[in-house]
Amino acid sequence: MSDRYEYSSEEEVRDTTAQRPHVVILGAGATLASFPEGDRNGAKLPLMNNLIEVVGLSPILRRYGISAPPGANFEDIYSELYQLGADAKVLREIEAQIEGYFSALQLPDHATIYDKLVLSLREKDLIATFNWDPFLYQACYRNRQVARLPHVVYLHGSVAIGYCMEHRKKGSRLGQCSVCHEPLTRSRLLYPIADKNYTSDPFISAEWSGLKAYLRDAFVLTFFGYGAPTSDAAAIALMKGAWGDVEQRELEQTEIVDIKEEDELTKSWEPFIHTHHYDIARSFDESWLGKHPRRTIEAACQQILEAKFIDENPAPQGLALLDLQKWYQELAAFEDQPEAG
Ligand SMILES: [Zn+2]
Incomplete structure (x- = not known):
């Protein structure tokens, strides 16, 4: 020992x-x-409480007449739309925008x-x-x-x-x-x-x-x-x-x-x-x-x-x-x- x-x-x-x-x-x-x-190109990383702005979801939400006050939490908004049985089209558009944003992110060189x-x-x-x-x-x-x-x-x-x-x-x-x-x-x-x-x-x-x-x-x-x-x-x-x-x-x-x-x-x-x-x-x-x-x-x-x-x-x-x-x-x-x- x-x-x-x-x-x-x-x-x-x-x-x-x-x-x-x-x-x-x-x-x-x-x-x-x-x-x-x-990221490598300066794209911001969102948290749930600023994802709507950072990822650029506001125009989609507006188009479907959905109001999201500044600082609204994405989890709350998405969850609510889902529960209300929202038009599947709006959910798919939201998802496509998010996937596009995240897909483009790259590690910085350093x-x-x-x-x-x-x-x-x-x-x-x-x-x-x-x-x-x-x-x-x-x-x-x-x-x-x-x-x-x-x-x-x-x-x-x-x-x-x-x-x-x-x-x-x-x-x-x-x-x-x-x-x-x-x-x-x-x-x-x-x-x-x-x-x-x-x-x-x-x-x-x-x-x-x-x-x-x-x-x-x-x-x-x-x-x-x-x-x-x-x-x-x-x-x-x-x-x-x-x-x-x-x-x-x-x-x-x-x-x-x-x-x-x-x-x-x-x-x-x-x-x-x-x-x-x-x-x-x-x-x-x-x-x-x-x-x-x-x-x-x-x-x-x-x-x-x-x-x-x-x-x-x-x-x-x-x-x-x-x-x-x-x-x-x-x-x-x-x-x-x-x-x-
Ligand atoms: Zn295989």
Whole structure:
């Protein structure tokens, strides 16, 4: 038994023993925090309370005589139209406008939090996103040669993703299945209605099954910029069911990366939080991902199970994309070596 109480960053870099996954749930707040200046061309990233203006839905709503006061929440408007059995034409026009806007978004050329996010997890880990935008797919694509990346599931669909259900393949919406060579079917976006059905669409249903399987084994669960909106009640119930009873999870860690006040956050997240084992981080850099890239579970086990004082191993700040990729590539190189005695 070790009589040492510390776990240094040198030890962390060489330690790749963890098998259990880290699951990261992304919400719209993560995108906004990652692209404060907008996308590559300066296009703004909407939240639900400004989506109508940002995406340019007002002219469509006006044409159908629907009034949406400034600052109206898109979830409320859409949900209400849906419940009233609104003319299907207006819903389809709204959806087409949204898909067009999100489809055109592109990652900026410089290094972004999304690059760090995908590079800070390993193949055993999972990112589950509620976001429709193409950034996560684009970040995985441009970093695919740097290191082995985590698995990704799209809980509400994505404008970037297509799939072949028969061969269990997914990829670029414009691509083809690597087995049957048929064009991939575009994933549908799941729109905000109060009683969302996560099982009626085969792709979305498969994505949720993936999340549930990972959640059952996860040692750390991070919510990054996910506001747990009331229209996501079904999603929250599903996640809670898969994470299980907090009393049975007393050694695992829940982490919330958000800028909201602590009181407000703990209230929303109570079902996931065991008495002591939760952390609140104000930014990606303060999170387990930012402090212990590619070794989050190793570091968490040392701190929580071994009660050691752990060092940190953050990527240097302000690196250009190529330098950032080189830093992660060097870190990932330790994952292929037999463990040093
Ligand atoms: Zn196929």
